[in-house]
Amino acid sequence: METTTPIHDTPAITPRPRIADGLMRLLRAREAALVILIILIGVALQIITGRFLTVPNLNAISLGFATSAIMIFGMTAALASGGFDLSVGSVFALGGVSVATALHAGLPIPLAILIGLGVGVVAGLINGLLITRAHINPFITTLGMMGIARGTSLAITEGTIVAGLPQEYFVWGQGKTLEIPNLILIALGIILIGDFLMRRSSLLRQIYYVGGNEEAARLSGINVQRVKLGVYTLSGFLAALAGVLSVSRFTVGDPGAGSGEELRIIAACIIGGCSLQGGKGTVIGGLFGLIFVGFINNGLILLRVPVYWQQLSMGIVLILAVGFDTFSQRWQMRSRGKKSE
Numbered sequence: 286m287e288t289t290t291p292i293h294d295t296p297a298i299t300p301r302p303r304i305a306d307g308l309m310r311l312l313r314a315r316e317a318a319l320v321i322l323i324i325l326i327g328v329a330l331q332i333i334t335g336r337f338l339t340v341p342n343l344n345a346i347s348l349g350f351a352t353s354a355i356m357i358f359g360m361t362a363a364l365a366s367g368g369f370d371l372s373v374g375s376v377f378a379l380g381g382v383s384v385a386t387a388l389h390a391g392l393p394i395p396l397a398i399l400i401g402l403g404v405g406v407v408a409g410l411i412n413g414l415l416i417t418r419a420h421i422n423p424f425i426t427t428l429g430m431m432g433i434a435r436g437t438s439l440a441i442t443e444g445t446i447v448a449g450l451p452q453e454y455f456v457w458g459q460g461k462t463l464e465i466p467n468l469i470l471i472a473l474g475i476i477l478i479g480d481f482l483m484r485r486s487s488l489l490r491q492i493y494y495v496g497g498n499e500e501a502a503r504l505s506g507i508n509v510q511r512v513k514l515g516v517y518t519l520s521g522f523l524a525a526l527a528g529v530l531s532v533s534r535f536t537v538g539d540p541g542a543g544s545g546e547e548l549r550i551i552a553a554c555i556i557g558g559c560s561l562q563g564g565k566g567t568v569i570g571g572l573f574g575l576i577f578v579g580f581i582n583n584g585l586i587l588l589r590v591p592v593y594w595q596q597l598s599m600g601i602v603l604i605l606a607v608g609f610d611t612f613s614q615r616w617q618m619r620s621r622g623k624k625s626e
Contacts, residue, residue, distance in 0.1 A: 315558040319573045326580050334587040342583070344466070348534075350579045351472040352377070352527040353550055357571040358479035359520030360550045360559075362489070366516045367496040367563030368416065368423035373524040374546035375434035376408045378539065380525030382438045385447035385538025394454055401529040402522060408434055409521020413514035431547070438540035447538035458534030468534055475523070480568035492516060496563025545599075552603040553578050561607065578602060 330337035356373050363370045384401030388394065408430055415426045460467045482489045494502040495512050503509050524543075532538050550571075557574030559566030581602065585595050 316567065316570045316573055319557065319570070319577060323573065323577055323580060326577070326584070330580070330584045330587065334584070337584065337587060342587075346579050346583050347469050348466060349583075350575050351466075351468045352531050352534075353546065353553070353575055354472040354572055355475050355527040355530070356520075356524050356546070356550050357554060357575055358475055358568050359516075359523040360554050361479070361483065361557075361566050361568050361571045362492055362516045363423075363520050364551075364554055364559040364561070365483070365492045365496045365563060365566045366513055367499065368513070368516070369427070369551060369561070370409075370412065370517060370520045370524075371424065371427040371547050372408065372412065372430035372434055373520060373550060374543035375431045375438070376405050376521050376524040377528040377531070377543035377546060378438045378541065379408065379434040380405045380528030381532040381542055382441055382447060382528075382538040382540050383525075384529045385450060385532050386441055388450045388454060389447050389538075394451065397454075398529055401532075402525050405521040405523070405525020405528070406518055407521070408525070409518040410514070412521065413517035416517065417510040417513050435540070442538065442540045444540060446540075448536070450532070450536060450538075455533055455536060458530055458532070468530055471530065476568055476572050483568055493564050496565075498564075545596075548603055549578060549599060550575070552599065552606050555606040555609075556602070561611075574606075 327338055336342060356377070360370060360373065380401045383404045384397045387397035387400045392400070412423075412426050412430050415421045416423050456467070457471070458468050462470055483492070484490075491502070491507050491512050494505070494507055495509050499509055502512075528543065531542060553574035554566060554571040555561070555574070556577055557566065557570030557572065559571065578599070581598060582595055585598060
């Protein structure tokens, strides 16, 4: 009887990683790539200017975007939920003007701070209610709130700055702890807490579920309206807090403060990994994006580029960031489609 040798299946040959796979890994490692890019920009500007990586200049950059960093937390949450908040710059000004007006009227510092923070909470709550209850598009809602908050600031002050504030109030924005400015410590604390909560808190993780697939989140038992209401209330609160601290730093309440700040923060968050499609992004990534934008602006100043071109550069950075986000979204969808075939 003739025996036959069993034939074993030839093991599949694992294909070498393709360029596309390497690009996908790069897109997923956005934060690490951004840190490397920031370092390269810093070194290049130091070589060109000779004074970029100095302690006074880096301290000025840090103080310059400290209040913006506070608002990064709220904007990251808004973008991750599938929306965004165009009113943060105006609410920033309104919070500052409110606390300055209260202090100028002689109210105690704690009460004045509560008033400044309260107007931010109210603005954010109105945004959230209009978006969740009246089903008005976030763009229209927050654009309208931008005009309302800015107009209220101008009406309260009649277009002038509010000065003559008590010296005791300036410790938050001008004081130091262990030779580190208090404003930087406060901003860093909020960033770290916000990033930890967005990554680890089951409550804030719901924001990503809502932004990724709102209908699926609703079917899984998540109260979508409550999540969105909380997101916009948080964004308004943090914008007002940044405005309150800004007054403590500059000693005056300015109704024109924060103009264009919303675009800067949205650009920073998208550069840091957030998506206009929702469901993505980290607070730390947004901070790295803000540092990237801050380095570019400061470099232009050191290179004596006119301020008009600096505004132009911000618009270009925003368009490039959104374009990269759109490209990465399409690439990921295309890759998923090929894997499912």
